[in-house]
Amino acid sequence: MNEIKLIIADDHELFRIGLAELLKKHDDIKIVKSVADGVELMDALNSGLNADIVLLDLTMPNMDGFQVLKGIKSLNANIKPIVISMHSVGNYIAKCAKMGAYGYLLKNTDESELVFAIRNVYKGKKHFSAEISEKMINFMSTQSVSENVLSRKEIEVLGLISKGLTTKEIAAKLFVSTRTIETHRTSILKKFEVKNTAELIKKATEINLI
Amino acid sequence: MNEIKLIIADDHELFRIGLAELLKKHDDIKIVKSVADGVELMDALNSGLNADIVLLDLTMPNMDGFQVLKGIKSLNANIKPIVISMHSVGNYIAKCAKMGAYGYLLKNTDESELVFAIRNVYKGKKHFSAEISEKMINFMSTQSVSENVLSRKEIEVLGLISKGLTTKEIAAKLFVSTRTIETHRTSILKKFEVKNTAELIKKATEINLI
DNA sequence: ATTTGTATCCGTATTTATACGGATATTTCT
DNA sequence: AGAAATATCCGTATAAATACGGATACAAAT
Numbered sequence: 113m114n115e116i117k118l119i120i121a122d123d124h125e126l127f128r129i130g131l132a133e134l135l136k137k138h139d140d141i142k143i144v145k146s147v148a149d150g151v152e153l154m155d156a157l158n159s160g161l162n163a164d165i166v167l168l169d170l171t172m173p174n175m176d177g178f179q180v181l182k183g184i185k186s187l188n189a190n191i192k193p194i195v196i197s198m199h200s201v202g203n204y205i206a207k208c209a210k211m212g213a214y215g216y217l218l219k220n221t222d223e224s225e226l227v228f229a230i231r232n233v234y235k236g237k238k239h240f241s242a243e244i245s246e247k248m249i250n251f252m253s254t255q256s257v258s259e260n261v262l263s264r265k266e267i268e269v270l271g272l273i274s275k276g277l278t279t280k281e282i283a284a285k286l287f288v289s290t291r292t293i294e295t296h297r298t299s300i301l302k303k304f305e306v307k308n309t310a311e312l313i314k315k316a317t318e319i320n321l322i
Numbered sequence: 323m324n325e326i327k328l329i330i331a332d333d334h335e336l337f338r339i340g341l342a343e344l345l346k347k348h349d350d351i352k353i354v355k356s357v358a359d360g361v362e363l364m365d366a367l368n369s370g371l372n373a374d375i376v377l378l379d380l381t382m383p384n385m386d387g388f389q390v391l392k393g394i395k396s397l398n399a400n401i402k403p404i405v406i407s408m409h410s411v412g413n414y415i416a417k418c419a420k421m422g423a424y425g426y427l428l429k430n431t432d433e434s435e436l437v438f439a440i441r442n443v444y445k446g447k448k449h450f451s452a453e454i455s456e457k458m459i460n461f462m463s464t465q466s467v468s469e470n471v472l473s474r475k476e477i478e479v480l481g482l483i484s485k486g487l488t489t490k491e492i493a494a495k496l497f498v499s500t501r502t503i504e505t506h507r508t509s510i511l512k513k514f515e516v517k518n519t520a521e522l523i524k525k526a527t528e529i530n531l532i
Numbered sequence: 533a534t535t536t537g538t539a540t541c542c543g544t545a546t547t548t549a550t551a552c553g554g555a556t557a558t559t560t561c562t
Numbered sequence: 563a564g565a566a567a568t569a570t571c572c573g574t575a576t577a578a579a580t581a582c583g584g585a586t587a588c589a590a591a592t
Contacts, residue, residue, distance in 0.1 A: 123430060124408075124429040124430050125429075125430050125431060125432045125433070126337070126340070126341060126344070126406075126429055126430070126431060126433070126436060127336070127337050127340060127429065127433075129340070129433050130336070130337060130339065130340015130341050130343060130344045131336065131340050131344075132340075133340060133343030133344045133347075134339050134340050134344075135341045136343075137343075148430075193589080196336070196442055196461075197539075198334075218333050219334040219335075219336050219337060220333060220334045220336070221335060221336060222335045222339075222356075223335070223336070223338075223339050226336060252526050263537075263538055263539080264538085265325050265538070265539060265540095266538095273520050274515055274520055274521070274524045275521065275524075276423075276516060276518055276520055276521030276524075278518070278577085278578065278579090279578070279579075280577090280578080288539085288540070288541085289540080289541060289542090291540085291541055291542060291543095292540055292541065293526070293577080294580085295539090295540080295541080296539090298580075298581080299582080301580080306486060307486055307510075307580085307581080308486055308488070308524050308548085308580080309486075309518075309519050309520045309523075309579075310483050310484055310519045310520075310522075311484070311485065311486030312520075312522050313512075313519075313523040313524050313527070314484050314485075314527060317523075317524060317527040318530070346552075370539080473567080473568060473569080474568085475568070475569060475570095476568095488547085489548070489549070490547090490548080490549065498569085498570070498571085499570080499571060499572085501537090501570085501571055501573090502548080502569070502570055502571065503573060504550080505569090505570080505571085506569090507549075507550080508550075511550085516577090517550085518549080518550080533592100534591105534592090535567100535586100535590105535591085535592080536589100536590080536591075536592095537589085537590075537591090538587100538588085538589080539586105539587085539588085539589100540585100540586080540587080540588100541575095541584105541585080541586080542567105542583105542584080542585080543582100543583095543584090544581100544582085544589100545580100545581085545582085545588095546580080546581080546582100546585105547578100547579080547580070547581090548577100548578080548579065548580085549576100549577080549578065549579080550575100550576085550577070550578085551574100551575085551576080552573100552574085552575085552576100553572105553573095553574105554571105554572085554573095555571080555572080556568105556569100556570080556571080557568100557569085557570070557571100558568080558569075558570090559566100559567080559568070559569090560565100560566080560567075560568085561564105561565085561566075561567085562563100562564090562565080562566095
């Protein structure tokens, strides 16, 4: 049997080491690299490191999971990313799938599912855990993927809102009218499917957007 | 040498298993139990399970880390909790220390520090990692811990605010006048030293109060 | 070259939130 | 029993946010 060459990318050292120890028990899986952020990962890949699968955390410093997915895709290197995240949020899952992820697991998956997923993805199958699939289906049925991805400006505005700036203050800071900011606010609320600032900030922090 | 009996409490299975695998290598540490939430942990302890140390995640479903700390203290069982968290927020760390935690580590600590911390805490010492200590000192110097502790009612109101309920809705739900809720809001904002809902929710989620 | 996404702006009306500055009952603790 | 914390309520005013329903200009992508 061929060995599955695997890279772990996660900024939590304990998780990374733990995962490595856990996977050691499985003879068909070999960890060829373990990195703490996306830049490190891309560096390694650009230096010619080869692997079959990357276990990829979405929230890392410097270069997050999405950027990594994009980077990996552009390499054309036949490396299959499996996203491992804390959160199951519809538009993130969909975005990952769209960006070339072969799997999406939560950090509360159990060992057997993780190993199962790795082996399946290695064979070219995709693996999204039950909870994730359900979320994704719910999400797909109500929203089109592109619809609720925030634009750069909206993300910027959201950041300022979360810092406690009012619409007026944000408008002044960005040299645009308050109307514009209001429109952004409305649009953000709609995309997040929430009805006010409180809910918005909560949801945004939940998915680590702030 | 005596074996250090240890319990792991974390809702992320992969992290739990990984941690277990990692600690297996150290002969002086023995994992006697591994649980996914606070209720499970307290059940085990109440059924007579004995341990020296609990590695405790702060954010768990059903019963969070704070409640667990309180519960453990009331047992009088000489079990020393070490908090392992994703976040380093002053308020939070201080609260843990006050509530009887013997240590506070971030999930990005490395293996050697984890083991070092476990052994030290076992000997009765306290272990707060460098980053944590720094945060705590900063916090202590600017804030008195007790001054900005929310009352139960305020916590309840805060929870409802974070769910997106308006003042009016909260008032209706709790059978009090909107004035009362407004007063609570004002008081909460003051205690958090923030000026509006957006900032409030952000800060509150940062310290996992919601 | 046409579609798609992004950023910009406008008006009107209603609802919420925040800022003042009090006061009184009820628990809870000492 | 008395102090302290907690929860409750009131009035007035301004500031801010949300809900409608549009429109134009430009850049990027296919």
